Amino acid sequence: MTRQYDRRKVTLKDVAAQVGVSHTTVSNAYIRPGQLSAALREKILAAAQELGYTGPDPAAKQLATGRAGALGFLFSEDLPYAFTDPAILSVLNGVARSCDERETDLALISAGSNLRNRTAPVSLGNAAVDGYILYSVAPDSRCVMMAQQRNVPLVVVDQPRLNGVPYVGIDDRGSAYRAAKTLLDLGHRHFGILSLKTAHDGYFGPLTAKRRDNIAHSTIAMRLEGYVLALQEAGIAPEDVPTWEIPINSEDMGAQGVRHLLNRAQRPTAILAMSDRVAIGAMQTIRALGLNIPQDVSIFGFDDIPAAEGADLSTIHQPHERKGTEAVRLLSAATGSNENVILETELVLRGSIGPAA
Amino acid sequence: MTRQYDRRKVTLKDVAAQVGVSHTTVSNAYIRPGQLSAALREKILAAAQELGYTGPDPAAKQLATGRAGALGFLFSEDLPYAFTDPAILSVLNGVARSCDERETDLALISAGSNLRNRTAPVSLGNAAVDGYILYSVAPDSRCVMMAQQRNVPLVVVDQPRLNGVPYVGIDDRGSAYRAAKTLLDLGHRHFGILSLKTAHDGYFGPLTAKRRDNIAHSTIAMRLEGYVLALQEAGIAPEDVPTWEIPINSEDMGAQGVRHLLNRAQRPTAILAMSDRVAIGAMQTIRALGLNIPQDVSIFGFDDIPAAEGADLSTIHQPHERKGTEAVRLLSAATGSNENVILETELVLRGSIGPAA
C-alpha cells in the first residue's frame, strides 16, 4: 500500500500543541476520560476533530500496551475451500460472534497453499494478534511450530492435540461408535466406510493397512476407531469392511468414492460416511445407480451441516458454533492452564437409514 | 489476553548481545540478508533460535515501517449472516486468494450489530490494516465516515459510490433490464417483483412510492430502475407491477414474500427476484401452491450463486470472486486515482423461465 496517504500524519502531539496541553493529556482524553475535566476533554476532542486526528494509531498503541486487540484464526485449508465448507463456516461464525462481543478483531489466516511446501505462511508470524485459534490443522504442519513459537496464547479446535495447549473438540470415537451401533441395531451386517483423508497426499483409493496405521488427523483416526470398534463388537472384522479414502471433503468426492464401495460382490447395505458432504454426494450416486435409500442402502453422515436436514440424512450433530465460541473463551481466559472442552454431540436420526433388507 | 506469556520477551537486542553484534545487524539478518555475510547471518539466526527469538515484533515493525501487511474487509451485515450468504462468501474468496498471493493478512470486520445503533465498530478504528474494502455498506452507515477518517486507502465494492474512492461493481441497472427484457420477449405481461431491502428498518411489505423514492442501497435502486425501464418500454406501468420488499436476503423471506405476489386477482406469470436466494425460496412456495415452473410462473433471479444451477434458475451471473480480486488490486495500486471497475455480467438462461401461458 502506498504511503502517500500519510501526508504528514496527525498525531497526539499535534493535537496537544493545538490545544496547548501535553500529549499525555490528550492520550488521557481518549483512554481515561475520568482523568481530566470534562471541559478540557471536550476542547481536546474538538481540536482533534478539526485537525483530522482519528484517534490513537493502532500500531503505536499496540506497541505501547502489548496487546493487539485481535486474534488469528488459522485454517489448515485453502481459504477458497474453507468458504465452501459449512462446518468451518459455522465454527467461524461462533468465533466471529464472540469476537464481536469482545470488540476484538478477527484475522483469517490460511495455511492452505503452504501445507504443500511445508512453509508456514509469512502472515502467521507477522499477524498482529494476541492469540491464535488453530482450526483442524495437520499435526505435522509447520504452522503448529510457528504458532507455538510466537509465544502467544493458543487454542486448538479439533486438531491436533498439543501438550499444554487448550483443546476444543468432540468425542469423535464415541460419536462414530454410536453411528455404527445405530446401523448395527437395525440389523445391518454389510458395511462400507467413506473415510476422509488420512494424509496430505491427495490419495483416492482403498484405505490400506499401512495408511490406516499412519493417520495424520486424529479426528479421522478416532472416527475410524469408533466405527471399527462397534463393528468388531458385532463380530465384523475390519478387513471385511471396505473402506474408501477421499482426499477432499466434498459432495463430488463422496459421489465418486461410494461407487467403489457399491461395486462389490457383497454390496454393503449400510454406508458410514465421515462427513455430511461426502454422505450427500454419495446419496446422489446411490440413487443414480437405481438404488433406494434406505430400502437398499442406509447411509449415515457426520457433522449435521444445514444441508443434512434437507437431504434427510441421519448424522452426528456437532455444535460447530460452540466450538468457535469456546475457543475464543479459552483464548481470552488464557489461564495458561490446559483446560480442554469436549462438547456433546447428538445422534440425529432421519430418513436415510432403515432396517437391513 | 493476558500478558503472562510475555515473560521477558526476547528482542532484537537480546540476540544482538548474544552474538556480539549491533542491533541493526540482527535486523538486517532478517530484512536484508544481502547486507551481511552468510556466515554471520547463520550465526545470528542460530542465536535467535536458541534464545527463542521469533522474529520482529509485528507492532514494532508496523510502527517503524508504517505498514501493517493486512487489509480489512468491512461487511455491512452481521458476520453470522455473512457466513450464510453465498455471494458474500464468493467475494471474500476472491479477496482471500489475492491476499494470499500478496502475503497480506485479512481482517474481517463486521459492521453488523452496529448498523442499528449507528455506532461504528471499535475495531474499525483500531484494526491494524493498510486499507479497507467496504463491501456493500449502507451509505448512511457511520462506518463509511470512520473508514474515510482513518486516512488509509479505501475501495468500495457494490455499495456505496463514494467520491474519490475506487469502486468495484457491476451494471446493476443494465443487468436487471436484460432480465426483465428476457421475460418480456417470452411474451410475459404480468409481472411481480421481489425486492431486497430499501432501508434498514426490517420492513416486509409492498414497496410503497415513498420507500421507492428513498432507497438506501444504490444497487437495489439500480436494479429496480432496470426492471421498471424494461417494463415501461413494453408499455407496462410501474404501478401495475406488484412489488414486495423483503428485509433479509434469504430463501425463507423469498418463500414468504412471493405469496403476496401470487395472491392477486391477476396473478403474475413472471417473477423478477433481486437475488437467487430469494428466487429459490420463492420457487418452493410456487410449487407448494401447486403451480408449475415455468408453465404457470416464470422466475428470474440475480447473482448466479452455486445453488442456482441446481435449482435450474435463470439468473444474472455476477463475477463475485473477481469483485474480490479487483478490490484487492485497486487497494494495492492505491494510485489515489479514482479508478472504477465495472465488471461484466452474463445472462444465464435455465429452466425457470418459459413462454407466457
Place this chain on the structure above:
DNA sequence: TTGTAAGCGTTATCAA
C-alpha cells in the same frame, strides 16, 4: 560489512 542514532505514535509511571 557493520554500527550509531534518530525516529515511529503511543501508553505508563511518577512527580508536580
Place this chain on the structure above:
DNA sequence: TTGATAACGCTTACAA
C-alpha cells in the same frame, strides 16, 4: 488535574 520522561521493539538513513 496535568505534565515530563521513559519505555515499547523495530527500521533506516547515514557514518565508519
